[in-house]
Amino acid sequence: MEKKKDVILPSYWYVISKNGILFIFLLLCILLSIITPGFLSWANILNVLRQSSIIGIMAIGTTFVIIGGGFDISVGSILVLTAAMCVGLQYKVHWVIAILIVLIIGALIGLINGFLAAKIHIPAIIATLGTMTIVRGLAYLYTGGYPLYVEAPDFAYIGTGYLGPIPFPVVLLVIMVALWQFVLEKTRFGRYACALGGNKEAARLSGVKVDYFHILTFVVGGLMAAMSGVVYASRLLSVTPLAGQGYELDAIASTVIGGTSVSGGEGSVVRTLVGVLLLTIIANVFNLMGIHIYVQYVVKGAIILSAVGFDTYSKFGQ
Amino acid sequence: MHALVGENGAGKSTLIKLVVGAYKRDSGEIYFDEQKVEFTSPAQAFQNGLSVIYQENSLIPQLTVIHNIFLGVEYFTSLGILDENKIFQQYLAITKQLGFELPPYEKVRNLGVAEQKLVEILKALIHKAKFIIMDEPTASLSENEIEHLFRIIAELKSKGISILYITHLLGEVFKIADRITVLRDGKKINTVPVRDVDRDKVITMMVGESLKNAYTSTCLERKKSEKVVLKVENLKRKPRVKDISFIAFAGEVLGITGLRGAGKTELSRLLFGADKLEGGSIIIDQKQLRFTSPRDAVNYGISMVPEDRKKDALILMLEMYKNITLPTLEQFTNRGIISSSKEFAATRKAVEKLNIKSSGMKQITKYLSGGNQQKVAISKWLQAEPKVLIMDEPTQGIDVKAKIEVYNIVRKLAESGVCIIFISSEVSEVLIVSDRVLVLSNGEIIGEFKNGASQEEVMRMILKGSK
Structure with missing residues (x-):
């Protein structure tokens, strides 16, 4: 009896639920390359990656927030405000400075989100619902409701340029994923984020400054949303205050499809990227096959439900 | 009826x-x-x-x-x-x-x-x-x-x-x-x-006679330390902690017992800074502590193994080694980057020292047995080298064999100079591991026993205190 208790199952459900998304993704790619001619062409692959870059960068931040046990639906609004300011500020300052300013603004909004959630104890989804509305309003105020344009070839490089054969936004995405995956795995911040998302009270009683690190996850969320705003602005060189609506949902969907636990504590930036690619590919294939966009919503929703359902149901079983 | x-x-x-x-x-x-x-x-x-x-x-x-x-x-x-x-x-x-x-x-x-x-x-x-x-x-x-x-x-x-x-x-x-x-x-x-x-x-x-048969006390005459490491004066937090004062020596196992609801857990949380004090003072090595969080307590050399290990002590979904290194993660970093090999080395040491059984250091803590989870909850503090280690019901819900192992760990730690506050409502075990026993009732200390007191004496004191 005693022995049996000590030796424990490595739980292959756990392994599958952690990496299942990769298998599904690879399977889908193989399947699609067979039925859709042109899917595996270099041009199409780059296209998919480029389309993924904005949501991908945003979803990195979302991953940190969700791992830390939070939720952030304000990132779509942060994208539009920072994109608009990034364009608007260039009338007055150099584009590099404009970028720096909006990154700081994104981080500051994240700081406010984190403060509201961790210190004032507003449930994160409600706190960020509030800031989402406020920030969207600020975007309207800043733009006056009209699109802003800028002509800046240097600035445009971020969103449209190429580094060798590879689009720059894709390079940026890959670097960011690598960087933040490293932060998640190899720094105290990453470890503490997992710990406090897994069990905040236990983390606190282990001497972790939980509020500080909880807030920090939101700061990363805001910062990465601002970075995606910069890429957005640079790609289009024009921003309307309507932009970025629903982006937060795509970012959250990618994160949970990537296997990050909805209740926090575990997750991976790389797998979030796979989640982003999966959603983009589905959209891409539907376009290639000429299926109406309305169908895409239905399919996307079904995928989110199955991914999250798998996670929650397998946990409930234990 | x-x-x-x-x-x-x-x-x-x-x-x-x-x-x-x-x-x-x-x-x-x-x-x-x-x-x-x-x-x-x-x-x-x-x-x-x-x-x-x-x-x-x-x-x-x-x-x-x-x-x-x-x-x-x-x-x-x-x-x-x-x-x-x-x-x-x-x-x-x-x-x-x-x-x-x-x-x-x-x-x-x-x-x-x-x-x-x-x-x-x-x-x-x-x-x-x-x-x-x-x-x-x-x-x-x-x-x-x-x-x-x-x-x-x-x-x-x-x-x-x-x-x-x-x-x-x-x-x-x-x-x-x-x-x-x-x-x-x-x-x-x-x-x-x-x-x-x-x-x-x-x-x-x-x-x-219960546990006495299972464990023969090793509390032989030890060289008693005279160094007061912890001094607690008039601790207060309503409603469960009314007025508690005591001292504890380095290398001593101080048992605290009492009925459920006597204020034991609340006391341990106060000592660890998990709850705010309403009055009184905690003095370690003649330094008055001013703390606002468990982090501060850890910095002062106080650690705590909480009562509810699933809720308060462990992050169940994380790997075992991550739980063990969590409180002292800064010791395992090089310029801010965590060194896994250092983590594994420390974990290996802890596994050996406490005889933790698992399928590996990366085992998810949830899948460990209760006794081994408890050992993880204890071992995470070893690296912090606390002066005072508070243990709240450390043997709750674990089997007899694991209990005895916990007692041995407690004794060993005490011998290395750590002051252990051993809180438990099982009178028999408190008597086995402790050098001195305090009886808590209704948020106050109503009695003190030296090692060697009989279980009956202590039980009578506890029951008397409770009307």
Whole structure:
């Protein structure tokens, strides 16, 4: 009896639920390359990656927030405000400075989100619902409701340029994923984020400054949303205050499809990227096959439900 | 009216859970109303007339008294609408019968603890309970409220309802019970009519020899340290910690015991900065501490292994080694980057030192057995090299073998100079591991024993303190 208790199952459900998304993704790619001619062409692959870059960068931040046990639906609004300011500020300052300013603004909004959630104890989804509305309003105020344009070839490089054969936004995405995956795995911040998302009270009683690190996850969320705003602005060189609506949902969907636990504590930036690619590919294939966009919503929703359902149901079983 | 008594950990609560089907039993049979029954859930037992009133109440705080009582047996009019009138009539009938009244449309969260207990009793009666189990119903009641409760219990008895009354407060038992069953270490010691025994006899039955056989104390004459490492003065935090002062020496195991609700856990949380002090001071190495968080406590050299290891001590979904290195992660970093090899080295050391059994350092903590989880919860503090290590019920829910291992770890740590505050409601184990024992009752220290005191002495002190 005693022995049996000590030796424990490595739980292959756990392994599958952690990496299942990769298998599904690879399977889908193989399947699609067979039925859709042109899917595996270099041009199409780059296209998919480029389309993924904005949501991908945003979803990195979302991953940190969700791992830390939070939720952030304000990132779509942060994208539009920072994109608009990034364009608007260039009338007055150099584009590099404009970028720096909006990154700081994104981080500051994240700081406010984190403060509201961790210190004032507003449930994160409600706190960020509030800031989402406020920030969207600020975007309207800043733009006056009209699109802003800028002509800046240097600035445009971020969103449209190429580094060798590879689009720059894709390079940026890959670097960011690598960087933040490293932060998640190899720094105290990453470890503490997992710990406090897994069990905040236990983390606190282990001497972790939980509020500080909880807030920090939101700061990363805001910062990465601002970075995606910069890429957005640079790609289009024009921003309307309507932009970025629903982006937060795509970012959250990618994160949970990537296997990050909805209740926090575990997750991976790389797998979030796979989640982003999966959603983009589905959209891409539907376009290639000429299926109406309305169908895409239905399919996307079904995928989110199955991914999250798998996670929650397998946990409930234990 | 049957009373079930026994020390903490004697198996009272487990027995109840087996009876109503909250736990699955390994073997044995249960007969209810002369029929063999097989309850698979408390809800099923409840429907069959067997109600349990737990220590923590199971009411829905946002609902009114009357809606709580009738939850699950609502009456409907022919239109399918709730028949409030009929419910109210029934409510009046039953309260009149029992001779007490509650505000029927008050929300339950606005009631006192005692009144909530009454609501639970009413609920059981409305659900046609024939047998009511009460698990320490007086735990948080005042004298007056207890008197009131006893009157109602007498009333129920006269109506032919059987009551199983679980407690470790012997005074109550002699007031109201007809028969007493004593449990110890999961076994029935005896069932006797109340009039045939006195208090002393029952205490002897409760205490027994229990753990002493399993563990021969290693507390030989040790070189006593004279260095006071921890000094606590007039600690206060309402309602559970009223006024606590004591000192503890380096290398000493200071046991603190008392009944559930005496303030032990609350005291440990205060010492660790998990809750805010309302008064008093904590002095370590002659330095007065000013802390606002567990982080500060750790920096001052205080560590704590909390009572509820799943809720407060461990992050179950994380790998074992991550739990072990969590409190001291800064020791495992190089310019801010975590070094896995350092982490693994420390984990290996901890695994060896505490004999932690797992399938590997990366095993998810959730899948470790209770005893091994507890060892992880202890080992995470070793790297912090605390001066004072507080352990709150460190052997709760683990098997005898693991318990003995924990005792050995405690002794070993103490020998290396750590001051250990060993908090436990199991008197036998406190006596085994401690150099000195403090008895806590109602948020105050009511007695102190040196190593070598008998279990009976300590038990008597504890029970005396509790009315």
